[in-house]
Amino acid sequence: xxxxxxxxxxxxxxxxxxxxxxxxxxxxxxxxxxxxxxxxxxxxxxxxxxxxxxxxxxxxxxxxxxxxxxxxxxxxxxxxxxxxxxxxxxxxxxxxxxxxxxxxxxxxxxxxxxxxxxxxxxxxxxxxxxxxxxxxxxxxxxxxxxxxxxxxxxxxxxxxxxxxxxxxxxxxxxxxxxxxxxxxxxxxxxxxxxxxxxxxxxxxxxxxxxxxxxxxxxxxxxxxxxxxxxxxxxxxxxxxxxxxxxxxxxxxxxxxxxxxxxxxxxxxxxxxxxxxxxxxxxxxxxxxxxxxxxxxxxxxxxxxxxxxxxxxxxxxxxxxxxxxxxxxx
Amino acid sequence: xxxxxxxxxxxxxxxxxxxxxxxxxxxxxxxxxxxxxxxxxxxxxxxxxxxxxxxxxxxxxxxxxxxxxxxxxxxxxxxxxxxxxxxxxxxxxxxxxxxxxxxxxxxxxxxxxxxxxxxxxxxxxxxxxxxxxxxxxxxxxxxxxxxx
Ligand code: SF4
Ligand code: SF4
Numbered sequence: 001x002x003x004x005x006x007x008x009x010x011x012x013x014x015x016x017x018x019x020x021x022x023x024x025x026x027x028x029x030x031x032x033x034x035x036x037x038x039x040x041x042x043x044x045x046x047x048x049x050x051x052x053x054x055x056x057x058x059x060x061x062x063x064x065x066x067x068x069x070x071x072x073x074x075x076x077x078x079x080x081x082x083x084x085x086x087x088x089x090x091x092x093x094x095x096x097x098x099x100x101x102x103x104x105x106x107x108x109x110x111x112x113x114x115x116x117x118x119x120x121x122x123x124x125x126x127x128x129x130x131x132x133x134x135x136x137x138x139x140x141x142x143x144x145x146x147x148x149x150x151x152x153x154x155x156x157x158x159x160x161x162x163x164x165x166x167x168x169x170x171x172x173x174x175x176x177x178x179x180x181x182x183x184x185x186x187x188x189x190x191x192x193x194x195x196x197x198x199x200x201x202x203x204x205x206x207x208x209x210x211x212x213x214x215x216x217x218x219x220x221x222x223x224x225x226x227x228x229x230x231x232x233x234x235x236x237x238x239x240x241x242x243x244x245x246x247x248x249x250x251x252x253x254x255x256x257x258x259x260x261x262x263x264x265x266x267x268x269x270x271x272x273x274x275x276x277x278x279x280x281x282x283x284x285x286x287x288x289x290x291x292x293x294x295x296x297x298x299x300x301x302x303x304x305x306x307x308x309x310x311x312x313x314x315x316x317x318x319x320x321x322x323x324x325x326x327x328x329x
Numbered sequence: 330x331x332x333x334x335x336x337x338x339x340x341x342x343x344x345x346x347x348x349x350x351x352x353x354x355x356x357x358x359x360x361x362x363x364x365x366x367x368x369x370x371x372x373x374x375x376x377x378x379x380x381x382x383x384x385x386x387x388x389x390x391x392x393x394x395x396x397x398x399x400x401x402x403x404x405x406x407x408x409x410x411x412x413x414x415x416x417x418x419x420x421x422x423x424x425x426x427x428x429x430x431x432x433x434x435x436x437x438x439x440x441x442x443x444x445x446x447x448x449x450x451x452x453x454x455x456x457x458x459x460x461x462x463x464x465x466x467x468x469x470x471x472x473x474x475x476x477x
Contacts, residue, residue, distance in 0.1 A: 038355040043363070294351040295344070310337055 013105040017094040021087075025246040026056035028285060035289040066235035071134060074232065078132030083233065083240035085125035090247030092118045097254055098173040099274040100264050112160060112170040115255065116153075119210070122248060123149040126212075126219060126229045129241070133232035141228035144300060145219035149210060151304050155311035156206035159199050162315070162322050163259050166192035176263035185267075187260040193322035200260045202315050204284070207252030209303070211245060214292040218300055253284035371452040376435045380451040381426060381472040391472050392447035395421040399439035399448060405432040408439060426468040431461050 030045065030053055037044025045052025070079060096111035098104040108114065123146055130142025166186060167175045179185050186192065187200045209216040220228030230241045257263060257280035264277040298306070362369060371377075381391045395412035411425030440448045458464060 035355070038359070039351045041354055041357060041360045043359050043361065046363075290348065290351065290355075294347050 010105075013095075017091055017105065020094065021091055021243060021247045021250075024250045025243045026060065027282075028246040028249065029056040029059065029242075031282075031286065032289050032292075035286065036293045039290070039293045060239065063236055063239040068235045068237060071232050073134045075132035075134070078128045079232075080237075082125045082129030082132060082229075083237045083244070085128065086122055086244030087240045087247070089118050089122045089125065090244040090251070093251045094247075096172060097251065098176055098258065098263060099277055101173075101272065103264075103274060104173060107171070107173055109169070109171045111172040112164065112175075115251070116157065116160070119248065119251065120149065120153060122244070125244070129233070130229035133229075135232050137225040137227075138229050138231050141219050141221070141225045141231075145212060145229060147300075148212070148216065148218060148303060151307035152206045152209040152216075152311070155202055155307060155315040156210065158312070158315040158319055159203045159206070160259070162193065162199055162319050165319075165322055165326060166196075172258050172263070176258055176265060179262035179265055181265070182262075182267040185260060185262045193318065193325050195318045195321060196260070198314060199318050200256070202311050202318075203259065204256055204287075205306075205311065207256060208288055208291065209307070211248040211252055213245075213249060213288055215295040215298050216303055217292075217297060218303060221297060223297075249285060249288060250281060253288065254281045256284055257281050371454065375450065375452055375454070376437065377451040377453040378428060378430045378433060378435075378456075378466060379439055379448050379468070380453075380475075381447055381468045382449050383472050383476040384447075385476070389422060390476050391423070391469075392445040393423045393426070393443075394445055394447075395423045396444060398442045398444060402438045402442040404436060404438065405434055407433045423469060426472075428466045428468050430456075430464040430466060 033052075033055070034044040045055035048054040048058050070076070093115045095105045096108060096114050098107070098111075126145045127142045130138040130140075130145070163175070163186065164170055167178060169175055175186075184191060187196055189196050193199070212219045217228075220230065222228075225231070230238050233241060254277065257277060261280050262276075263280075264274060265272045266276050381393060383390060384392045395410060397410055397412075400408045400410050407429045409425075409427040409429075410423065411427075412421045412423050414421050435450075437450070440450065456464065
């Protein structure tokens, strides 16, 4: 795509990414309902379109047709800005995700860093939404979301540092380029550090916690906090939070597959391309949903203990071990 | 220290066991029915509103002899019978059987007391209406319809 004038390239990618975020949310919502249904031995959506595939479209239309009600005494700016901000962060991180050898909006050499820089702004959006809606449940939920994000950012970044040390690059396309077939995937212990599978696990758990997914969904604990930070949001305000959440889930899973599972590379060397990335990502998205419908929500203490007492020490140990191994071999 | 690792190991293992269970459930066939299109067969002792049993042998189409036992026994007074004795006939003939289901407590005294076993409970459960009149049934008419 490099021969196109820059402006067309930008427009094409903006359109493509927006479409991907929308379609991803629609597909994820549908998949989530199907997975939840079958785990509970129900069918899940089946009325709207074949296998209920258009259910999310119907939901989207419903959300868009609803009136936007701003609660009295809500902060007029923060309340309106928050849903847009989660959406913006969700869309922006897509800019550096390599979907194929040349299919990346901006191939910059600190892509990995950029993703974490932008994705962590998301928690600010939750805080703004919770604070701005003048609702005590929303505030409690927002503070929980912040403490959770701070706790899980640490082991996640340590794990990422480990990966950067092994790959020797922060450019996501370079990292993918190094994992040409199944045996070179960074999830396997012979590719740099003995504990790489554990690293993958830590990364995945952190990604789940960062996106506030069950069993770490303390931010929106329905049984305690109504709906958490988006209690006061209706219509498309809520819809944007939802789109953003699924966007972040997609990014987390895509990043896990890029760092550990070879991204757009085929495990057997055939036809590398976007389909492999989507396949791997949606497999991980499925696992995220499977986990959600298996475990009950943790407590706040359980959640923070898991991070500070298990994930952080383990990720630090892996970091040290990896550094030693890289030095010796 | 070994207790710590033990805990982490046991924790991971129990989580995996949990995932295994839900996965097994996921690939098993679904157990729910798609209600308006499919429905479960009602249990034999389900009590819907009472019904006159159609009887092919009887001339009138049911076994009722218009004795009025059901009407007299009903604690809520739901049943209103109409009967007449045609010229020259020996027995009374039932001409109307009206059940006011809004008051029925499904106690079954009418069914129990009927000397000819002309009554039973229907399996009707899709009952919804906007007015109380929607729950007043003409059982004689229902019986005729069911016979056809
Ligand atoms: S079931 Fe009981 S309340 Fe209902 S009609 Fe029969 S006798 Fe009356
Ligand atoms: S008790 Fe039986 S036979 Fe007598 S009137 Fe009632 S339904 Fe008819």
